[in-house]
Amino acid sequence: MIATFESTVLAQPEIAGVVFSYQFGVYEDVRPAFAACRELTQHDGPTYYCDASFRGTFAPSTAWANGKHDDIKAADYALDDDACDARLPLHVAIVHGFAHVATRIIRCRPDLASDDVFFLAFCNDHIEIAELLLDQRPRIAELRRRVHPAADGSVSPASPLVAKAVATMLVRDGAKGLALLERFGLRPDDLPQRDDKRDALVGSTLENATIALDLFPWLYYPGLLESFAARGFLPLVQSLHQRGAACTVDAMRFAVVEGHLDVVKFVANILPEDRTTEVLDDAILGGHLDVVRFLFEHQAGSALPYHLDMAVVSNGRLDVIQYLHGLGTFDCTAHTVDAAVSHGNLPVVQFLLANRCEGCTRDDVVQAALQNGHLDMAEYLLSLGYPFPTSTTLVDEGCFGKLEMLGVLKLLVDHGAPWNDDWMVHACTANNVPLVKLLHPRMSTCSRIDVLLLAMEAHAWDVAHYLLANCLEDLSIEALEAALRFGRIDVASVILERQPELRHHNELLQSAVESRNTEVTRYLLAASIGRPRDCLLEIAGRPAHVTDSKLLLPFCMDAVDHLDNVLYLLQLVELPDRRRATMLQLITAELTFQGKKANQTIPLAPSVAVRATALLEAGDVVDWAQALVISHHCHHGAIALVRDAELQAQLTHLLLSKKRKRSTSTSDESTATLQP
Template sequence: MASAVLTNPGLMRTLVAYQDGFTEALRDIFFHAMYSTRVDSYGQYLYPGLPPQAAETLFLSSEAYDLRFPAHVVIVQHDLLRLEQIFRCRPYLFTTDALRCALVAGAIPIVKYLLQFDLPPGNSKERLLDLAIPHGNVLLLQQLAATGCPRGSARGVAAAAAHGNIDVVQHLHAQAHDCSLAMDAAAAHGHIELVHFLYSNDVYGSAALDNAAMHGYADVVRYLLREGYDNTSAAWTVAANDGHLDVLKLLHAHHAPHCSAAALDYAAAEGHEHVVRFLHTERDEGATTDAIDGASGNGHASIVRFLLAHRAEGWTHEALDDAAAGGHVAILRLLLERPTPAPTVRTVEKAAEHGHASALTLLLDAGVAASDRAVRLAATHGHVVCLLELWAHRRRPWSVDVWGAALRHPTALQFLAEHAPECVDLDALAAMAALPLVSARLLRNLVPGAVAVNPRQCDVDVVALFPPHTWSSVTMREAIAAGNLPLVRYLHERCHDWCCPADDSLLVAAACNNSIDVVAFLCTHCPSAQATEAVWLQAARSGSLAVVRWLHEHSCHGATAAVMDVAAEAGALDVVRFLHRHREEGCTERAMRSAIASGEWRVVQFLCHYGELGVPAERRLQGLREAMTTSCEDGNSAGATVKDILPMLPEIAVRLQELELWSQ
C-alpha cells in the first residue's frame, strides 16, 4: 500500500505540498546561513562571499544570530528572484525590517515587491519614509504613504534638502511634513534654488546664514543677507577658519554684526594669510595672543612673521612649546629673536618628546636647560638622535628612570649602555614581557652569567639565547596562546622538563585558542599533555570545530554529554552538528534550555529538527516548555523576546506536538 502511494505522482504531489521545506535553489543560502554565518563581537554578520554586514544596516539583532538573516542577505544582494522564493517558503521571516533593509540597500524593486504585503512590525523604530527620502523618488514616497506609513521626521526632510532633492522637498512640503530643519540644511549645502523655494513658502530656519557662511556658499550668503537674515559670530569665525574670503567680504559689505577677534585668531591658526591680511586691514576687532600661538603651532611661518611685524598682541609660551612640538625651526628662530616670553624646560621637553633633533639643538644651543623629563620622553619614544643631543648638553648623570623609559627601544638601550652606563637597570630589562631580540642579546652580553628573564616570551630566537631552565610552563602557555608552533616545538624538544606539566592545562589552552596545529603536535609528541573532558569542553565552548574533529578522529578520551551542552550554550552550531552526527554521548536537557536562554535560535532549530540525542521524550517536552516560557516572560538576560521567537514557533509547535504524542 505504501509503495502504491509513493509511486502515484498525483498523491505524491499532494503529500509534498504540505511539507515544511524550501526549493532546491534556496538550499545553499539556508545551509550557509545556518552553519557558516557568524555574528562577531562588533555585531557584524560574516557570510561566505560577502563583506561583513553590520547588524544595523541589515536591521537584525546584533546580540545573536537572527533567523531572518536569509531573507535580509538576499535583499542586500538585490536578488529579487530568490527573495520571492524565500517569501513563498518562509513568509514568517519577513517584517517591516525587511523593507528598511531594502531601502538602506537601495534595492527599490525589492521595496516595491514587499509593499504588496501587509508585513508585521519589526524591531527597528526607524521611519520608513526617512529611509526612503534619500533615494529622491517621489513615486516611492507616495507608495509608502499609501500603505499607511507614518510621516517622515523633520530630520528626514532635512536629509532631502541636504541632498538638493528639490522635487522631494516640494512633495513633502505639499503634504504638510515638518520642514523646520530644511532651510538650514539646504543653506549648509549650497542649494540656492531650494533656498529660494523654501523662503518663498515661508520656511526660514534659524541658522541658515551661519551655515552658508561656514561652508563658503557666497551666493546663498548674498541672497540671505539681501532678504534680511541675521547671523551670529559663528558666520565670521568659521568662514575665517576655513578661508572663505569672498564670504567675509560679503559680511563686511553688509555690515553684518558679531565679528570678533576670534576671526583673525582662527584664520592665522589655519594658515589663511589672505584672510589675516583682510581682517587686519578692513576690520578693527583685532586679535589675541591665540593668533601667533596657533600659527606657530601649525607651522605658518609667513603669518607669524606678518603678525610680529604688524600687530602688538604678542604671544604666550604655547607658541614656543607648540612650535617645538611640531619641529618648526624657522618659527622658533623668529620667536627666540624676541626677549619675552623666553622658552622654558617645557619647550625642550616638547622637542625631545616628538623627536625634533634640529629644534632641540637650537634650544639647547640657546642656553635653555633640559630637564630629566625631557631625557625620559626622548627615551620613551626611542629618539636616539635627541638622546645624543641631550647627552652632549647634560649637566649631571642620568637616573635609572631613563633606562626604564627606553625598554621598548633596543637602539636607545644600546646607546644608554654605551654612553650612560650609570642609568643601566638590568632588573627592569629582565622583567620585560615580549623582550625584543636586540634587547635580549644586549641583556645576555651585559650579564654573561645567569640572569632572571620574564618567562612570558613568545619569540623562539629570544628563548634560544638563554639556558633551558630559564623557561617554564608560563612560556609554553604564552606560545600556545599566540599559536606559535615553532616555539611550542622548541620548548617541547629543548625545555620539556621545565615547560610541559603532566596534566591537561596545555591542551586546554590550545583548545581555547583554536590552535589545531598546536593540539595535534602536543597530542602526538608530548606524553605529558593529556586529553580530558576539560579539553573537549573548552574546544566546544570556544566553537573550535577543528579541534573537536581532531580529538574525535584520534579517539581522544574525555567526551561526555556535557560537551554538546556547552556547544549549544555557546551557539557553536557546527560543533553541535558534528557531535550529533559523529558521537554517541548525546546531550542533556541543558542543551535546549541553554540555547533558548542564550538566544541561539539556530541551535534551537537544529535540536527541534534533529532531536536531543540521549534525552528522554518526557524530559525533552518538559525542558522545551519551561525554556520557552521563561524566555517569553523574561528574555532580558539573553535578548530573547517574543519577536525573536516568532519565526521559531511553527517548528517548535510541531516539535511539542511530536513530543506530546511520543510521551503518551
C-alpha cells in the same frame, strides 16, 4: 515526449508562481543560508555569535567583501536583540550584498520582509538590491511593513538606521541613491528629530544636499545653515538665507575655522560689523591665512595684543605668524617661543628668534625640546648657545615612536644622563627597533620587566621578533598566552621552541577554544598541547563552536579503548543546555565507528540485539550505543537515557534478569559454604 504536469504547467513561470504561492517553504538554492543561521549561530542579547564556518556555509563559493570573520551585532543588521530574529538570513544577505540570495529569500519567505530591508540596503550602499526590492514591492505587500514599535504604540523605523541610510546615499557620487529614496517614499516621520536630520546631512556632497532639500524639504532644521557654512556650501548658504534662514555669528565662525573664505565674505556682508569681530580669535585658531587677512583688512582696529601668541600656540602656521608680525601691532612673550619649541615647529622658532626680541626661557628651552623628542630643535638651540639642562629630563612616552629618538637619547647620555629602564619599555611598546637595539645591550630591563609581553600587548611585533632573537631571559607563560591570543603562531612557535616546558599549561588550549580562535586551536592540537576532552565538554553542542568541536573530537578518542570512547561520546550527548541536533551532527559518525569497534569484543545481549541493531540501521546510533554500554556495565540508571520505549523495556528486563541470576548465584554460594 510524454507531456506531464511538470512539463506543461510548472514550466510556465506565471502559472508556476501561482502554484508555488500556496506552498510554504524555502527554495533549494537558499537552504544553505537558512541552515547556517539555524545551525551555526548562537544568539545572546545584542550579538549573534557565529561559528568559523558560517560564511562558507551561508554563501558557498561566494567572496565576502570583508574577509574577516565577525560576529553579528543585532543593531547593525536591524535585528531584535531580545529574541532570536527569524529575519537573520535575509538581513545577512542584504548587508553583505548578496542580491540573488536576498530576492530569493523574499520570494519564498515574504513573511520575513519589512521596510528594514531597504534601509539596510541603503546603509550598506547596495543600491542595486534596493532597486530590485523596489521592483518587487508592488507584488509583495510585506515590503511595506514596519516592525519597530514607537513609545506611543505606533510603528516607525529605528531612527539611527534611517539616518545612516540617508547619510550613505548623500555621501556617494551621483544622485541615484536619492532617486531611490524618493521612490521608496522617505517620510518626515522617518527622521523626526533634529539630530537625525543633522546626522543624515553631515557628510553630504554639495550636489546631493541640494537635491535632497528639493526632494525632501522637511530635512531642514534650525542650524542647517551653520552646518552648510562649516562645509563651505556657499550656494546652499545663500539659498537658505534667501528662504529666510538667518546668517548667524556661528555660521561665520564655522566657516572661518574651516577656511571657507567665500562663505566668510558672504556672511560678513550680512552681519553687522560689531558682530564679525567676534570671530577673529577663531580665524587665528583656524590658521587659514586668506581668511585671517580678509578679516584684519575689513575689521580695522579689532586686532588684539595676544593674537600673535595665539597663532604660535594654536597652529604654528608660519605664513599666518609672518603676516601678523608684519602688522607690527602684536606683543610676543618668551613663553610663546617656548610653546613653539615644545611643538617642534623649528621654522617658527627660527623666525621668532631672528625677528623678535622677546627670546625664550633660556634655561628651560632645550629641556622642552628634548622632553618632546625634537632632536633638530635641541641641536639648533644648543648651536645658539642655549644651555643643556642640568636637571633630569623626562622624555614624553608618546615620543618614543620617532626615529629621531635615537639621537635624543644619545644626546642625553653624552651629557651625563643615566640609562633609564623606562626608555626600554617605551621603545618596545612603540615598536622602535633601532632604539631597542641601542638600549637592549646597555641595561638590565629584561631581567625585571617582561618587555616582550609589553611589546606584544602593544602589537609591536617587529620588536617582539628582535627580543626573541636576542634576549636570553626566560620567557613567561603570559607572553606565550599573548602571542596565541593575537593569533601570532609564528611568535608562539619560537617561544615554545626556546622553552618547551611551557607546553604543559593546559589553559592554552582552553583559552583558544573559548575564544573560537580556530587556527590557534588547530596549532595547539597538532603540537599535543592541552586536554582536548575537557575542552570539548565545554563547547560541544554549541552552534558557535561547531568547527572547533570537529577539530577537537579526533584528539579525544583513545586509539585502543573503544568502549571508553563510547562512554565519553555518550557523556557529551547527556550534557545539559546543548543543542541536540548540533551534538548529534558532531558525534554520530564517530559514535558509530567506536561502537562497532567495541561491539567486536563486547557483544550485545541477545535479548536486546535485534531491536538495538534495528535502531542503528534506522540512524538512532545513540540508543544502540546505550544498549551496548548497558549490556556490558549493567548500569540501571542509564536506561532512563534511552529514548526508544521498546528498547528501554528490553534493557530493563535484561538488567532485572541479571540481578536475579546474581542473587541466585550468591544464595547458592552461601548454602554451599554452610554445608559440612
